[in-house]
Amino acid sequence: MLVYASFGYALEEEKEQTLQEEITEYIYHHVQDSHDFSLFSTKDKKTGEKKYYGFPLPVILIDDGVKFFMSSKLDHGKKVVESSGKYYKLYHGKIYETDSEGYISYDENGKVTNVRPLDLSITKSVFSILLVSILMFYLFRSLARSYNDNNQIAKGVGRFFEPIVIYIRDEIAIPSIGEEKHKKYMSFLLTLFFFIWFLNLLGLSPLGVNATGNIAVTFGLALVTFLITNLTANKTYWKHIFWMPGVPVWLKPLLAPIELLGVFIKPFSLMIRLYANILAGHIVLYSLIGLIFIFKNLVGSSLSLVLVFFISIIEVLVALLQAYIFTLLSALYFGFAVQEDDH
Template sequence: MVNLKLKLSEKANYLAFLIVFVSLGLASQSILAEEVHEPAEQIAPHQEQFEAGKFVIEHVSDAFEWHILTYKQHHISIPLPIILYSNNSGLNIFWSSKFEHGHASYHNFRIEEEGEHAGKIVELNEAGAVVGLPIDLSITKTVAGIFISVFILIFIFLKVAKSATSSTGRAPTGIQNLLEPIILFIRDEVALPTLGKDKSERFLPYLLTLFFFILIENLVGLIPIFPFGANVTGNIGVTMVLALFTFVITTFSGNKHYWKEIYNPDVPWWLKYPLPLMPIVELTGVFTKPFVLMVRLFANMMAGHMIVTVFVSLIFIFGQIGGPALGGAVSPVSIAFSVFILLLDVLVSFIQAYVFTLLSALYFGMATSDHH
């Protein structure tokens, strides 16, 4: 029993590593910190007004650099690798600091600040006009956050596997004692009831990978200190890839009974002829299920991050309205509510990881169930 759990734990973590790298198709990179100064012409002679909407969006959206803090017009950030392929200039690799926080262009590329391509890297001609979008394979903040979380996952579960191997026959201790009940819970309360004993072992490595990957991403995203704090599961691109994995596994695991119930369900004939109403409904459900998985995880985690930043913004908003005294008076209330939401998000992180894993297991069970 213990050996089975160890094998499942190791498989789950190695699969998590492969999922991220295959889905994103990017090479690993090193992150270097540097302090970048604003150009003199960009510094306003007076203090800029605080824009709450801009502040919230910047903190929950993806970026080409990892901003740490701003102190007296000095931006301390982590430059990330920019990897672009252009039909005109071929492959271009450089650090995001070359863009000077979006204020400069480099090698005929720049980060567009407005318009339909706002937030994306565009290619320029010699006159400075936009000529198109290059193929962008850059290591963004979200991608860097995924790498960090996957390395944490691999480190933790290799340690758990080593601990379990060396303590055979003894009660688990340390981190093994913490994670083993969770692994057993996913197996006994999620995989077995929905898939049965015969099929659960087939899908359990993926379900464990899914649960722990989402859980780690959710939790490290709540820590507002580098190298944590990236809003990974609040990025719809990431949740889309996770939902696509569930969709692909469900589709290719479906047996003949599953597809028969989609294209020729056991319903009265007038629901299938002359208008194939029920087959249309069933086929639509094949695509709405992964869509619901994608949106549910994205919306819940994005909402948690946005609420916290809104509460923090209240300090600066009231400070502009009534001066530092009013801002200071509001700050204890804003901080208290922010801490409460963060604690609530810890619970939500576990719930969302569980719900995503449970629904995936249900879809697998529906696709592989035998005809009764």
């Protein structure tokens, strides 16, 4: 009896462990970019084999020429793909060059030593970005057009977006950059705000997209802010960096490296802030959803459900807030860059 009981306990323990592991794996996969757009997956209870539902996306590899095939060929890492004499295999979300058997070699630290070709695939995130871009273009093009048809008054969904456009101009761009100089930055600020906002919201949809929670995306956004800031900066801005006015001369060379560091830290903070906020939000949300399955009782699971509900609402708010902060800070940096010397 005793043996049986402890065995049963051990069995249950093991099962729970695997469930937690499974949830962790799910979360990891969801916040990660992937080569195909899978909507959900089922697991065969007997064989433990996973079956994915979704649609494949094109894989583009730069490796002695352009290699192109659909991600369905990779079959979630189960198959080795041959493309013009080279073999590729998907392993932990990345494509490696292998031999015809799909052999993955490791070094002593357990790191994969296989060569990674330059991967320019249209991944799930790229696909989402494209989707959002097309949606934005359609939305704002139709807003711009509706003015012509309706005597300068917005029609349809544009009525919702027009006040936001005006808000960004009046509350973000003009106070940060200034009345006469804000115009050349407006296109970037507006695109940036709606781009981040829409991608954040898409990330909260059940599609499980996590584009703004991917550092490559936020790095791209921050890089554009960095380039615009420094390419449009005037003499005053550079003078404040390299030869700070209004401080003793001996202090000036000391301040220069700090200021110069600040030039890079500012967009870096933008990148990390957006990335960390969205990624953390996704992980919290997925973990709480996972809790529902771990509790497996009415009280715990329903409490988790309530929690998920509230966190989701907060995440909707965070989606807007992060877009606002990124835009506002970018505008402020542009404002510093074009500020006239008034000392």
